Amino acid sequence: MSSxxxxxxxxxxVALTSVAHLSKIAIGFIFLKLVAVYLGVDGMGQLGNFxxxxxxxxxxxxxxxxxxxxxxxxxxxxxxxxxVRFITAAKTYSLFMCLLVFVVGVLFSKPISGYVFKxxxxxxxxxxxxxxxxxxxxxxxxxxTSNGLHDTxxxxxxxxxxNLLVIxxxxxxxxxxxxxxxxxxxxxxxxxxxxxxxFFYYRxxxxxxxxxxxxxxxxxxxxxxxxxxACVGAISVPLVEIVVRSALVHEVGYAAAGxxxxxxxxxxxxxxxxxxxxxxxxxxxxxxxxDSAYIGGLVFKFMRIAAGVxxxxx
Numbered sequence: 001m002s003s004x005x006x007x008x009x010x011x012x013x014v015a016l017t018s019v020a021h022l023s024k025i026a027i028g029f030i031f032l033k034l035v036a037v038y039l040g041v042d043g044m045g046q047l048g049n050f051x052x053x054x055x056x057x058x059x060x061x062x063x064x065x066x067x068x069x070x071x072x073x074x075x076x077x078x079x080x081x082x083x084v085r086f087i088t089a090a091k092t093y094s095l096f097m098c099l100l101v102f103v104v105g106v107l108f109s110k111p112i113s114g115y116v117f118k119x120x121x122x123x124x125x126x127x128x129x130x131x132x133x134x135x136x137x138x139x140x141x142x143x144x145t146s147n148g149l150h151d152t153x154x155x156x157x158x159x160x161x162x163n164l165l166v167i168x169x170x171x172x173x174x175x176x177x178x179x180x181x182x183x184x185x186x187x188x189x190x191x192x193x194x195x196x197x198x199f200f201y202y203r204x205x206x207x208x209x210x211x212x213x214x215x216x217x218x219x220x221x222x223x224x225x226x227x228x229x230a231c232v233g234a235i236s237v238p239l240v241e242i243v244v245r246s247a248l249v250h251e252v253g254y255a256a257a258g259x260x261x262x263x264x265x266x267x268x269x270x271x272x273x274x275x276x277x278x279x280x281x282x283x284x285x286x287x288x289x290x291d292s293a294y295i296g297g298l299v300f301k302f303m304r305i306a307a308g309v310x311x312x313x314x
Contacts, residue, residue, distance in 0.1 A: 019160065029266075032265055041254070043179060051261070056235065060227075065223045068223050068226030075148075077149050086219055102134070109124075125184065139193040142154075143158055
């Protein structure tokens with residue numbers, strides 16, 4: 001009976017994670033279609049650098065510690081005092097990193113706009129992004145905590161509700177404000193998750209215990225290692241995209257760069273399913289385990305599941 005119950009829980013969590021990310025893929029497709037219809041492939045090409053910049057900041061918002069939050073919350077979930085201490089430290093660390101990015105964004109908004117948009121007139125969009133990244137970080141903390149607690153339902157609901165909210169807003173912005181509206185929509189694509197995340201935060205049973213702020217040197221040091229790992233991925237991938245896109249624009253124009261951008265987004269959405277699955281479900285499952293043989297068995301088990309889903313998706 002226990003093995004059947006465990007299998008059912010696995011299927012339930014996999015299904016929730018799948019629905020959450022599939023909804024994100026679907027919304028991503030619709031967003032790309034809106035940009036293509038109202039701005040054309042040239043607009044997609046012009047928007048590409050900003051998409052990469054927002055993706056970069058969404059990954060690094062609050063220090064890029066979402067995987068660290070998942071790991072340590074899963075590890076401390078049966079030790080309430082240690083859990084509260086960690087979440088308080090993670091919240092403090094995340095706020096500090098957000099303030100640092102905010103100051104840089106405000107001070108260098110015009111040069112950043114010149115590099116990303118090829119004109120400094122859109123500096124105000126960089127200012128909006130500098131404020132919005134506080135919301136990115138907050139939703140990362142809430143979803144990371146829910147995943148670490150094996151609360152896949154909360155994670156899935158935040159994703160699905162956020163995805164449903166963004167499309168009507170994006171349609172209005174792109175239709176009536178064209179390129180500037182599309183750029184703001186890219187920011188909203190990540191910011192909307194903070195609204196359902198706020199609702200679930202207020203329902204969190206430990207909320208009253210984590211209202212303060214805490215500078216914990218040991219926890220900060222642990223979280224900083226996750227920030228360093230996130231920086232490598234968050235900087236390298238968008239940077240390569242920006243270099244390739246700039247070369248395409250220079251050699252064959254914005255239209256070709258727009259087609260390439262759309263292809264990259266479709267591929268990223270598909271591969272992102274597996275990244276989310278392992279981060280949201282698999283990592284919390286193994287974080288608290290010490291038996292390497294048991295972990296090895298789980299790795300092969302989930303590799304078979306991922307391979308099957310990958311083939312069906314392909």
